[in-house]
Amino acid sequence: MESDAFEILMMVALGTLAGTGLGLFFGFVAKKQKNEWSAMTRKEQIISISLIIVFSIICSAALGYYYFMYSGFS
Secondary structure (H helix, E strand, O other), X not given: OOOOHHHHHHHHXXXXXXXXXXXXXXXXHOOOOOOOHHHOXXXXXXXXXXXXXXXXXXXXXHHHHHHHHHXXXX
16 A cells, blocks of 8 residues: 555645644643744744644654554555
8 A cells, every 4th residue: 555645645634733722732731832823932942842743743653553553554
């Protein structure tokens, strides 16, 4: 079974969306984010961006693993 570009882009898009949501959620839970971007210090902004990027990579990798392992791709 082959993956076309649409399936790969869909995994990346869904991983990015889920990772953004998780990164923002955990940032608010950890009290590292404020309601407005301009109210945050530079360090808080960097932490926020880092959380979003890390969780996006994790979610994209998890979706890719799930797709390739359980879709009959071998």
